Amino acid sequence: MYKKIGIVGDKDSILPFMALGLEVVAVTNEMEARIGIDRLAKEAYPVIFVTEPVAQMVPETIKRYDNVAIPGIILIPSNQGTLGIGKERIRENVEKAVGQNIL
Amino acid sequence: MVRLNVNPTRMEMTRLKKRLTTATRGHKLLKDKQDELMRRFILLIRQNDALRDEVEKELHAGMSDFMMASAIVSQEFIEEAIVFPKEEIEVSVAEKNIMSVNVPIMNMRRKSEQAEESIFPYGFVTTTSEMDSSIQKISDSMPNLLKLAEIEKTCQLMADEIEKTRRRVNALEYMTIPQLQETIKFIAMKLEENERSTITRMMKVKDIVK
Amino acid sequence: MDQLQFNQMNARLSVYETKLLQGAKFEQMLSATDAAAVIRLLAETEYGDVIEVGASPYEYERILEKELSRVYKMAYDLSPVKGMVDIFALNYDYHHLKVLTKEKLSGKDLNHLLLPITRTPIEQLRQAVFSMEGTGLDGTMAESVAAVFSYFEEYEDVQSIDVIYDRYYLRELRELADTMNDAGASHIVETMIDTINLSTLLRCMAQKKSIGFLNAVLSSYGGIEKQELIRLSALSYEDIARHFEASDYAELISEAVKEIGETGKMTHYDLLKDNFFMSYLKKAKFDVFGPRTLLAYLYAKETEIKNIRMILVGKINHLPEPFIRERMRESYV
Numbered sequence: 001m002y003k004k005i006g007i008v009g010d011k012d013s014i015l016p017f018m019a020l021g022l023e024v025v026a027v028t029n030e031m032e033a034r035i036g037i038d039r040l041a042k043e044a045y046p047v048i049f050v051t052e053p054v055a056q057m058v059p060e061t062i063k064r065y066d067n068v069a070i071p072g073i074i075l076i077p078s079n080q081g082t083l084g085i086g087k088e089r090i091r092e093n094v095e096k097a098v099g100q101n102i103l
Numbered sequence: 104m105v106r107l108n109v110n111p112t113r114m115e116m117t118r119l120k121k122r123l124t125t126a127t128r129g130h131k132l133l134k135d136k137q138d139e140l141m142r143r144f145i146l147l148i149r150q151n152d153a154l155r156d157e158v159e160k161e162l163h164a165g166m167s168d169f170m171m172a173s174a175i176v177s178q179e180f181i182e183e184a185i186v187f188p189k190e191e192i193e194v195s196v197a198e199k200n201i202m203s204v205n206v207p208i209m210n211m212r213r214k215s216e217q218a219e220e221s222i223f224p225y226g227f228v229t230t231t232s233e234m235d236s237s238i239q240k241i242s243d244s245m246p247n248l249l250k251l252a253e254i255e256k257t258c259q260l261m262a263d264e265i266e267k268t269r270r271r272v273n274a275l276e277y278m279t280i281p282q283l284q285e286t287i288k289f290i291a292m293k294l295e296e297n298e299r300s301t302i303t304r305m306m307k308v309k310d311i312v313k
Numbered sequence: 314m315d316q317l318q319f320n321q322m323n324a325r326l327s328v329y330e331t332k333l334l335q336g337a338k339f340e341q342m343l344s345a346t347d348a349a350a351v352i353r354l355l356a357e358t359e360y361g362d363v364i365e366v367g368a369s370p371y372e373y374e375r376i377l378e379k380e381l382s383r384v385y386k387m388a389y390d391l392s393p394v395k396g397m398v399d400i401f402a403l404n405y406d407y408h409h410l411k412v413l414t415k416e417k418l419s420g421k422d423l424n425h426l427l428l429p430i431t432r433t434p435i436e437q438l439r440q441a442v443f444s445m446e447g448t449g450l451d452g453t454m455a456e457s458v459a460a461v462f463s464y465f466e467e468y469e470d471v472q473s474i475d476v477i478y479d480r481y482y483l484r485e486l487r488e489l490a491d492t493m494n495d496a497g498a499s500h501i502v503e504t505m506i507d508t509i510n511l512s513t514l515l516r517c518m519a520q521k522k523s524i525g526f527l528n529a530v531l532s533s534y535g536g537i538e539k540q541e542l543i544r545l546s547a548l549s550y551e552d553i554a555r556h557f558e559a560s561d562y563a564e565l566i567s568e569a570v571k572e573i574g575e576t577g578k579m580t581h582y583d584l585l586k587d588n589f590f591m592s593y594l595k596k597a598k599f600d601v602f603g604p605r606t607l608l609a610y611l612y613a614k615e616t617e618i619k620n621i622r623m624i625l626v627g628k629i630n631h632l633p634e635p636f637i638r639e640r641m642r643e644s645y646v
Contacts, residue, residue: 001195002193002194002195002210002212003193003194003195003196004191004192004193005192005193005194005249012170012626012630013166015169015173015181015182015185016165016166016169016185016237016238016241017241018182018185018186018188019184019185019188019190019222019223019224019238019242020188020190020192020222020238020241020242020245021188021189021190021191021192021214022192046194046195046196046207046209047194047209047249047252049248049252066259066263067259067260067263069196069198069205069206069207069256069260070196070207072207072252072253072255072256074248074251074252074255074256076158076159076162076248077159077162077163077166078166079163079166079167079169079170079630080630080631081163082159082163086155086159087152087155087156089255089259090148090151090152090155090255090258093148093258093259093262094148094262096262096263096265096266097140097141097144097148097261097262097265097266098141098144098145102145103148103149103152167630167632167636170626170630170632171623171626171627171632171636171637171640172580173626174619174622174623174625174626174627174640175583175619175622175623175640176619177374177377177378177428177622178374179374179408179412179425179426179427179428180408182426183408183411183412183415183423183426184475186415186419186421186423186426187415187418187419187421187471187474188471189470189471189472221520221522223472223520224471224472224475225472225475226472226475226476226478226479226530227476227479227509227512227513227516227517227530228475228479228482228483228509228513229404229408229475229479231512231583232512232515232516232519232578232579232580232582232583233578233580233583235516235519235520236578236580
């Protein structure tokens, strides 16, 4: 079954995705971020992109969906560039699996 | 090593030996699974890492372009132009089982491809060609972005499973199996001792009877 | 049109023109350390009246809107012929029609997309859209609403909403200019439509659009014939440039074609188009009579706001200065 994709972040960064028909949820603070992500997850969006600065506000919420197959919460940079949090998550996975950084 | 608290009987030893065989076989299987998961994980995580670099660069460039393109007119004009989109990008998720880990397989569907239409939902008077190209740029990075979503989620789930498997392998290797071996050895010793004392006793009885 | 009736307005405008931001001010803003510093610099200018103490740079859109709405109000008060201001304000009416129409068709709340520049009151436009027939509006605008809804009902093509409104907008623009009965105003509008048409043509070629599509999006109210533009779409970019060699648009088109050849894009064209129009209007600077100064002033103000917005957006998002600078439009002074 095909479903829409969700995206959560500051408005400036995620607005262009509106043109592509993604569900754009613009947030400005922690509470809006948490409510936004949880709503999209509850409505069974298979993929939710979250900008790094927003993910930084709500680490617990992001973690909650880490070990379920759906939704996949994927961090993306904001228009200010990357904060390296997405990369950091890859390193965490490597250390969890391999025990040392092999990248 | 602590041995198990069991009665040193022959029956118990048979039971423990059976458990040891199972545990040894389980250990080998799990170890194989862990190795295979690890092998795949390492391949995939390298891909994940490289893809993320690429996608982050693409997205940031697209976002910056769009931002500057949209700075030419007021936000209200920009949002009006795209608020009612023509394009629909959707995904369907199937699950695939890799070494007992359920990982997502994502398929993307685009309305523009089916209808053979452009993705731009707006007119030409209040918008610019720079807007077209920045939206196009982001649109072009969507397949990569979804590929990233698929791989990254897969890696995450695999990392969890590898960690879980390793814990079980370690438990078998450093706890269960040595414990069983120790206990079996202990029972064997006990039984031997019993046997020796029985023989001694028998010999003594024999002497008395004589 | 009686050119003398604008004398008083022109005298006043020559004072307002001196308040337009100068190149040095823009240089200061470009080299400012952050957006807050840009706002502080702005507060020292005629924008000071619309900047509240302690205003956050993130509210830049509100500040710029307030200034723009002040300018339009002032222009309506000043101009003896309202239609002259309408030439620039009409754009906002059509913007509102698009927003209200999309609101109705999508069911989303889009109130935040309405602007404080209202040639026609929002409520009147809302009524017209709500009726889906343009009830309560006159002529071309009423027709536009009816056309959009009847087309959408049949084809459900989202893009057609903007495309149809745009077409009626350019038509009404031409009608407005014609009723002014002023050669200067007519020529300005014709040039506006031409540059829009040319940009549309090139963008459509880049998007590989059909002749049918071009026919729908090009306006027949410019100086260059629509059929001529459609014929051009079959040519190579170089041939198009050659076609305009002897026209006013020679440089504009040849630059655009050069860029397409080099980068495959026409990002720079948007800038060139604005600059072309600005240098065209600059010729009105020394007009003592007639309404062209007003049009030039309004365009100068729109451009100034555009440039300020770009600097602010650039600063807020920490974009490098050259990245902002290369997008800055030529200003009037």
